[in-house]
Amino acid sequence: MNKARWILGTFLLSSVMAFGFFGIVTASGFSSEDSREGNEYSGYQKIGSQITFKQDNLYNEECGACHLAYPPNLLPVQGWQNLMGGLEDHFGENAELDKETFAHISNYLEQNGLQRGKPSKMSKMLRNIPDVAPARITELPYFIRKHDEIPNRMVIRNPKVGSFSRCDSCHKGAAKGSFNEDMVSIPSFGRWSD
Amino acid sequence: MKLTFKKVIWSTAIALLFFFQTIRASDAIDKLQEVYQKQGATSFSAKSGELLWHKKFNNRSCTTCHSSSVRSEGQHKRTGKVILPMAPSVNSKRLTNQKKVKKWFLRNCKWTFGRVCSAQEKGDILQWLKEQ
Numbered sequence: 001m002n003k004a005r006w007i008l009g010t011f012l013l014s015s016v017m018a019f020g021f022f023g024i025v026t027a028s029g030f031s032s033e034d035s036r037e038g039n040e041y042s043g044y045q046k047i048g049s050q051i052t053f054k055q056d057n058l059y060n061e062e063c064g065a066c067h068l069a070y071p072p073n074l075l076p077v078q079g080w081q082n083l084m085g086g087l088e089d090h091f092g093e094n095a096e097l098d099k100e101t102f103a104h105i106s107n108y109l110e111q112n113g114l115q116r117g118k119p120s121k122m123s124k125m126l127r128n129i130p131d132v133a134p135a136r137i138t139e140l141p142y143f144i145r146k147h148d149e150i151p152n153r154m155v156i157r158n159p160k161v162g163s164f165s166r167c168d169s170c171h172k173g174a175a176k177g178s179f180n181e182d183m184v185s186i187p188s189f190g191r192w193s194d
Numbered sequence: 195m196k197l198t199f200k201k202v203i204w205s206t207a208i209a210l211l212f213f214f215q216t217i218r219a220s221d222a223i224d225k226l227q228e229v230y231q232k233q234g235a236t237s238f239s240a241k242s243g244e245l246l247w248h249k250k251f252n253n254r255s256c257t258t259c260h261s262s263s264v265r266s267e268g269q270h271k272r273t274g275k276v277i278l279p280m281a282p283s284v285n286s287k288r289l290t291n292q293k294k295v296k297k298w299f300l301r302n303c304k305w306t307f308g309r310v311c312s313a314q315e316k317g318d319i320l321q322w323l324k325e326q
Contacts (some may be wrong), residue, residue: 006201067273093272094301162274169274 053177056108062101066093068168070137071177072112073122079133079140080109086135121177138164150192160187222292223320230313238314243322246315254306264326281326289323 053073060069072080084106087095097105114126128141137143147164155161161169168174170186184192227238247256247264259277261268265284268277282288289295303311311319 006205066270067275094304096301166274 053112054108056105058101059105059108062097062105063095066095067165068174070167071122071174072109073114073120073177074125074137075109075113075135075140076126076129076133077110077113077115079135080113081106082133083135084109136165137167150186154186154189158186158188221324222290222295223324226292226295227317227320230317233313235312235314235317238317238321240318240322240325242315243318243320246311246319247322251307256302256306258306259302264323280323282324283326289320295320 053071059072063069075083083090084102087097087102114120114122116126125137125140125142130141134140143164155164167179170184170192171179172185173180173183181192186192227235230238249255257268258271259268260280261277264280266279268280269275270277278287279285280288299311299316303309303315
């Protein structure tokens with residue numbers, strides 16, 4: 001009799017533990033979906049007291065897989081739209097997204113991208129842009145002007161950099177949207193002073 | 195009814211057994227492999243998976259970005275971004291989300307071999323990776 005009780009008790013206890021754990025596993029498997037709602041409230045990235053841009057988990061995960069998740073306030077909204085229009089051939093890579101994720105990220109970039117008449121810490125990136133906004137930050141006239149004195153040996157021929165697209169190799173605060181000239185450090189060459 | 199030490203140990207052991215059984219059964223890899231079998235794959239071979247992982251095609255292979263050891267960090271060939279190790283024994287977050295695995299199989303098979311991978315090939319690779 002006692003034996004039967006113990007077997008029953010053990011069985012019930014194990015089942016409860018097993019189901020509980022199953023719940024945890026399945027719940028965490030869907031965490032990326034859940035976080036979509038949470039994103040709205042994940043707050044602004046603050047540098048000093050200046051509001052730069054809003055972080056978004058889904059954007060950081062999807063658009064930060066192959067490179068730095070470029071802060072959205074580095075390109076005009078139109079440039080983002082051009083880029084999002086061609087994700088199946090994204091500079092030679094396939095970066096396609098499912099419909100839901102695509103809509104979420106497009107919306108995020110439209111809300112946080114640069115726009116004339118809308119104040120932003122990075123508004124200077126809008127200077128002299130051509131009628132059709134480029135889909136590359138490195139092709140914006142302001143970007144080119146700010147970087148044209150840096151010699152190739154520090155960039156393309158520098159194995160620790162390789163390309164201007166790798167903002168974070170020289171600007172340590174890039175992921176947070178911080179590009180302060182005084183904080184630049186070029187790998188193997190150190191601080192930049194002009 | 196006496197609560198003996200033996201009984202407590204015994205019931206805890208059984209409970210733990212169930213516990214680990216469910217971790218395995220709810221594994222994203224197992225579920226994906228089931229799907230691949232429904233798509234016509236037979237039993238999966240870790241050996242074939244390993245060979246495919248290292249196979250060179252037009253000078254490209256999975257190791258181009260994931261490095262020659264799945265226990266080490268890799269680096270994206272074009273952007274230079276660091277890619278964390280692929281082996282679940284080193285990086286427990288690996289291969290835990292079905293949607294993510296499917297997405298990258300699609301992208302990376304096309305990038306590496308210029309075509310999609312078959313259900314058999316994907317199942318073989320997972321069979322090998324999960325033991326790493």
